[in-house]
Amino acid sequence: KAGVTQTPRYLIKTRGQQVTLSCSPISGHRSVSWYQQTPGQGLQFLFEYFSETQRNKGNFPGRFSGRQFSNSRSEMNVSTLELGDSALYLCASSLVGEVTDTQYFGPGTRLTVL
Amino acid sequence: AQKVTQAQTEISVVEKEDVTLDCVYETRDTTYYLFWYKQPPSGELVFLIRRNSFDEQNEISGRYSWNFQKSTSSFNFTITASQVVDSAVYFCALSEDFYNQGGKLIFGQGTELSVKP
Numbered sequence: 217k218a219g220v221t222q223t224p225r226y227l228i229k230t231r232g233q234q235v236t237l238s239c240s241p242i243s244g245h246r247s248v249s250w251y252q253q254t255p256g257q258g259l260q261f262l263f264e265y266f267s268e269t270q271r272n273k274g275n276f277p278g279r280f281s282g283r284q285f286s287n288s289r290s291e292m293n294v295s296t297l298e299l300g301d302s303a304l305y306l307c308a309s310s311l312v313g314e315v316t317d318t319q320y321f322g323p324g325t326r327l328t329v330l
Numbered sequence: 331a332q333k334v335t336q337a338q339t340e341i342s343v344v345e346k347e348d349v350t351l352d353c354v355y356e357t358r359d360t361t362y363y364l365f366w367y368k369q370p371p372s373g374e375l376v377f378l379i380r381r382n383s384f385d386e387q388n389e390i391s392g393r394y395s396w397n398f399q400k401s402t403s404s405f406n407f408t409i410t411a412s413q414v415v416d417s418a419v420y421f422c423a424l425s426e427d428f429y430n431q432g433g434k435l436i437f438g439q440g441t442e443l444s445v446k447p
Contacts, residue, residue: 249433258440259421264433272433304373313433315363315425316382321375 218243220309220322228328234295237325239307241288245320247313248290250282253304253324262305265290266313294327302329332357334424336438343412344446351407351441353422359383362426364398364405365435369419381405412445419443 221240229235241248249272250262261274265284282292288309294301304324310317333356343349355364366378379389381398389396393410409416419442423435 247433249435251435251437259435259437261434261436266433274434306373306375308375308435310433315361315427317433318365318377318380319433319435320377321367323372323374326373 220307220320222305222307222322222325224325225323226326226328228330229297230330231297231299233297234293235297235327236291236293237305237307237327239290239292239309239322241290241307241309242320245309245311246288247310247317248284248288249308249310249313249319250290250292251306251308252276253306254300254302259306262292264313271313297329299329301327303327332359332424332426332436334422334436334438336420336422336441338441339439340442340444342444342446345414346411347445348408348410349412349443349445351409351420351422351443353405353407353438355403355405355422355424357403357424357426359426362424365423365425366396366405366407367421367423369421369440371418375421378407409443412443414445414447417443417445 247266249264264272268284284290306324308319308321310319335354362383367375397406419440421440422438
């Protein structure tokens, strides 16, 4: 089975711009979670989607949003980029997103904001 | 509040040494799962193991072993006879059932392991 894929792998943007990241889950997985990884804050949960609905959200400003499509692929969007948004954004998929599920991660998108 | 603490920020060992990575967690729930992930320089988090809160049996997989102790809220990871390829950042993570927090992992700060030849 193919793993979780994320595109693009690298992005460079300037402050004020917006960005969209994409994630394709493992075939058959219906839950997609997003995480932000920075040297200072570590790995932090952004949000989780299941059946095109956001079920859980971390403590991030409204500039961070996401959506999920009927084929379980997910996108996250960051508007009005700030320098502090520079990070590795990781997407993970699991079967149905229950606490018992194992999340499998993609390679991440490294976003640099100049 | 739920929290995962990995007190060791960096560990450096010489190949063939045994090394233990510590993980201490806090949770308000009785049903929860603990995980270990490995992050090599490429960035992708690689799943290593999952344990549930009702199963305190230790587990061994090749050179890897895990010791889960509810009494001390710890889930430690030992690599026996370490190899250079074990060099990576290792994360301990918690998933809990309280308030239906599925899909959300709480990570420790990670331990960077460097194995020198």
